[in-house]
Amino acid sequence: MGDMIRASGLVKRYKDVEALAGLDLTVPEGKVLALLGPNGAGKTTAVKCLTTLIKPDAGTAEIAGVDVLKEPALVRSKMGLSGQYAAVDEHLTGYENLVMIGRLYHLGKARSQQRARELLERFDLTEAADRPSKGYSGGMRRRLDLAGALVAEPPVLVLDEPTTGLDVRSRQGMWEVIRELVSSGATLLLTTQYLEEADKLADDIVVIDHGQAIAQGTADELKARTGGERIEVVLADVEDREAATRVLAEVSDGEVKVSDNGRELTAAVRGTATGELLRVLQGFERETVTVLDVGLRRPTLDDVFLALTGHAAESDENESDEKEMAK
Template identity: 85%
Template sequence: MIRASGLTKSYKAVQALAGLDLAVPEGKVLALLGPNGAGKTTAVRCLTTLLKPDSGSATVAGIDVLADPAGARAKIGLSGQYAAVDEHLTGYENLVMVGRLYHLGKARAQARARELLERFDLTEAGDRPSKTYSGGMRRRLDLAGALVAEPPVLILDEPTTGLDVRSRQQMWDVIRELVASGATLLLTTQYLEEADRLADDIVVIDHGRAIAHGTADELKATTGGERIEVVLADVEDREAAVRTLAEVAVGDVRVSDNGRELSAAVSGRGAGHLLHVLQGFERDSVTVLDVGLRRPTLDDVFLSITGHAAEEAATTTGTDAPADTQEVAR
């Protein structure tokens, strides 16, 4: 439904996209996951005809976005990072205007506006200028605007950035409903949890190119399954603790800057490894404040794949050489 290959785009000295490929099958959700400045928004702008890539090609619903931008726009509902609503217009007026610019006709645009306000829990606020809305309400109104013409493809650029926890939860519910009703969705996010919850498929993007691709589970598997986390009571015990952890670790043992928080990925039976580690600590008289077994989050995935964030957060010691980037389950 959405397909991009070899997209590149440079702004003066900065290469925002360095040959990005991605594909979203019909009815699926792809999350484009990456930190600020990774090229997510540039990718979205290229796919939605707002920006012409320097090279590469993209199709949306079978329409070449470069050859027929107007045709492609008719198939795409876009909700951007900054709510694209007119603050002087009411929610209703905003949606009617969008409907008429989609050429639905006045009556149809009005009916659709009421329908969407109700669906997004904005009926009461519908006749107030959108200036008076909260951030979450504005985002919902913007998303409603993207849905006016019932486009087969939805592209959401950081739909929950800057929202409070409750608004984010609401937004997730809304997005899940959309997906359940069969929409094909591309969403960008810097929240790993968001990609985990909403997406079938995740492309991790950094410096304008895809550095990993897979389902949330596949990506998590690359970090070696569960992690053992330890907080030492005494930093003097660090060497002994790292040595014990290294015996069971897959990859490196991470040590925090203060030298007291250690973590290591393990494979297979996490509990057995934990027991082994605790026995080792007992033997070496290592005192711990906290020790536990944790399921990997996408944060771990992200750190282990991109490397750079991990290097800032912790120094690495261990048996294996650190892996820079890796291709996962392509």
């Protein structure tokens, strides 16, 4: 099993801002790599370099063994791209959109029509096939856009934040579609701000910030770097905060974290998690601390990202967004 996507030392500068600062990526055949990072981290710039939309200032990249810089046309024939925003012609029907893409790929009229019907059925769009896509919901437009990326049956797919702006139900539906694609043998590069999305879909995760990879591994490996299990407590009365903190400090491997409202406390445990939880409950009984909720949880990818970068993954700070860089 070889690497279907390979990038080495990708650099891209916009004026005095370095959007990519020597990024390395590899995606084996049939696997999913999630590129995770906040807005402006360089995810979309990396996608544009890999999909021949822009040229990197330095570095190399290959798609299915084809050099991105030397043979861009051949690269485009081997990949499907679904960008952040659904690239559909709203004046055409769903069926017409897919047929048009097939004709652009020189599939021929008959094959383009056949492929359009196959994909409309696969993405549960048959009933809306002959309606103008401007009347589609956000989830339907995203599914149609992903169907368009599959018209030519490419071995490599690049999905740039495919569920941005979707409601929870539509996002989960898109995850099911992506799982089906991977199970059928597709190789996938997925960029996302949603940590849960990376956790559920990716075989491997690369966390990037300021155009550089700052961590890589499976979701479990990255979580392990952040530490063991945590005890989380929600107090019934904020006046119990000091007593609860003292109890948690007895089992905590570090500082007990207290929320701004003073009622939610978190402590990373240093011993056997269930045993330490029992000690905490006994301590709360001794100190007459009343709780609304108490439990154990493993670190999440949110914890990982916060530990690695010092800020949350779903950042709204867009000053360094790539669109601004290009101005």
